[in-house]
Amino acid sequence: MVLQTDKITKNFGGLTAVNRVTMQVNAGEIFGLIGPNGAGKTTFLNCVAGSYRPSSGKAFFAGHDTTGASADAMCRKGMSRTFQIPLPFPKLTVLENVMVGAIFGSESHHDKPAQERAREALAFVHFPLPEDTPAERLNAVQLKRLDLARALACKPKLLLLDELASGLTTGELDDMIHLILRIRDQGVTIIVVEHIMRVIAGICDRVMVLQYGTKIAEGTTRDVLNDPKVIEAYLGESELGH
Template identity: 45%
Template sequence: MDKRIALEVRQATKKFGGLIAVNDVSFEVHEQEVVGLIGPNGSGKTTMMNLISGALPVTGGYVMMGDTLLSELPPRKIARAGVARTFQLVRVIPAMTVLENVMAGATFGHKRLWGQALRVYSQRQLERVGLADAAEQPMSNLTYIDQKRVELARALAANPTVILLDEWLAGLNPTELQTGIELIRSLRDEGRTIILVEHVMDAIRSLCDRCVVMSSGVKIAEGSPAQVLSDPQVIEAYLGEDYE
């Protein structure tokens, strides 16, 4: 039996004055699926993630999760509906400790927790991303890569059904990259649905069930990684003629 649709984007459009950043884009993501959102810089990928998460309102079209019309909700209600994300440029709360940053995700997420239950659950998310020993440190003590780990732990603390990862694997060394790929795969295996914006083709091939390719704000291809990475239009717009 085919898995149910977890997230549906229909004719999504975003205009900034005369600039159309996302133009009439439609795609579906099924439960427990990993979908890669790929394309050249400036193609509208992060804008699409912002439309799904509510960071930006749609100009036209809509985003649905089950029976919930996400595109009519503010970001906080989208988070409570079960959508969590990381950002292309890491966003943490500098005045809080590492653990407190993660606790914020659990407090305002899909299944909110309080008190000791909140601390224990948040600590477990830090363990998942390899930062269990850094819980009481200030965020300023962490490297950029470790701040990315905290941001993912915070997203997981919200206990989302849909996770949006915006270039979370960027900047990792080969060992860290493999660990990150295994972590994302484990999230899918436990039943979560994932949309990831990524330029690391090894991760796209390893993780993604399907890919949606954007260029200049429009969708130019959709299919399995093998299909889209061999598509002449994708090669011309994104990968380059020397890609193999």
């Protein structure tokens, strides 16, 4: 088991954004996290990745209690992530931004110089621009790919992807699906937060659904997407089934 949570909860004042969520992610799986807007998906990732300290409950990563550990500590332990809205260092180049991941990432992979590991990550994601391009010149889709390269340069055991595919065209979406599968084939366990059901149905082994911060379903992708509770939660949202 790579990640496990026990009744993890995050309150913002009177709002419970994540409510007693207990779940587990097994080694080697692609685990989907879905739910309507505002369901608590990003907050859940923030709680397990060290961006937020949970209000209560526990998180375990690779067998250790990591509840309340900082984001940089989680990254060194082998958990890296992409962000719904990537925020690279705008004045640094593409290569320098990815080197940040290579330098501050997992402690167990410092066999090669950071620059070399950053170049490998850029090549792996087929980054389309020269490595000396300043990050401030990138468009939204290029920024997401840069963010993925940076997260991969951390050499994660567990990679968290927060709406990585949003805004992509159909062709770009196919490329992204292929890329995520290639990352898993390298032995990385992946949590995918995604609204695009084609991505979820196409690549996830298991799925968890959040609604108002509460887990309403968890199981194989097929079972969860056919669950009447899940379909109900998505009524009025256009994404399901597309």
